[in-house]
Amino acid sequence: MSLILEPWPWYVSGFLISVVMFVLLMMGDQFGVSSNLRTLCTMCGIGKKTTFFQFDWRAEKWNLLVALGMVIGGFIGANFLSSNVGVSISPTTVEQLQEIGITSSDSHFLPTELFETFTLKSIVILIVGGFLVGFGARYAGGCTSGHAISGLSNLQLPSLIAVIGFFIGGLVMIHLLFPLIF
């Protein structure tokens, strides 16, 4: 039991993700979380005039159920399967974060400075970050699950290009833009 309560090692976690992909394939579906955001748009009726959102969202209900399950999974993971909430990132990372005023990694799963203490800055960060993820995922036709896991597993060159893009964007944000933001 204590093994479950500890953070899971990368080789176990990576394997379990591929199992998720496999079971969804066996269900006759494709693993990809971000298409749910498009389905949400259609469900809310905000895209009535746009062809991109004209489809029967009920056909995508299965994927919404997966997303709902992920919410429940997060609840179970955080409340019943964890003994310590801190994240043991490398000491170099901890030091580097301290320099930009983020000191909560040993006691919290997410930086409280961004996700719990609301300032104008932290709210703008959440809104802009979310917007870019939603916009970019649909522009690229998939996110980490659809491209990095499903697409690369099927040796798709477009997915490799998308994943390279993910990393260019991520590196630009952390190394060039973070010094301006924090």
Next chain:
Amino acid sequence: MKNSIYLSIGIFFGITMYKSEAASWFRIYEMFNFQAFHMYGIIGVAVVVGIIMVQLIKKFQLKSFYGVPITFNDKEKSVKRYLFGGIIFGLGWALAGACPGPMFTLVGAGFYSLLIVIASATFGTYVYGKIKNKLPH
């Protein structure tokens, strides 16, 4: 029955995202700083095992649980949409520290501020749908 399978897959995936710490902003920051192998190990193992699984499905022409042959659609050939879309996604991934899967997991874990991120990501998807035809693909 089918519904409960999808829900269970989601629960299993959500627990994995939380317990692997892949849903933690800290791990994403660490990954983009190349200061630990953790995230690379997770994605690497998932892809290597995934490639083997897909190859086996193709080789043995596996059928789904419902008896339908499993098919794979090749993604549309292009560079621009994947590169530009990917870069925009990456900027957001590093800033919010969460990709779409973990966003849902984190709400369940009690981080309700992620609802702001999900709402904003949904709005981003909406804006993409609106201006799609004006973007290079």
